[in-house]
Amino acid sequence: MLPLIAGVVSALALTGAAVYTVSEAQCDPGRYVSDGSRVTLVGSCVTGAELREAGIGHDRERSGTTSTSPNDVHP
DSSP: HHHHHHHHHHHHHHHHHHHHHHHHOOOOOOEEEESSSSEEESSSSOOOOHHHHTTTTTTHHHOOOOOOOOOOOOO
16 A cells, blocks of 8 residues: 555656646747748747757758758657
8 A cells, every 4th residue: 555655646746846847937939930941940948059969850851851841850
């Protein structure tokens, strides 16, 4: 019975921490802006440089596609 109670208490604590973190985040949702030749992320807590460092957005170049739609860029 004790492991069950410990599991439930841990789950509640982690859920509470996640809800608090999300509610306190001070970020704009961000949006993608296209200038015809490239797509730029405007706003948000993540910068374009951080996305490039993570390798996000480079699949387009490796796959040979030319689409610049944010929906076509996969991590």
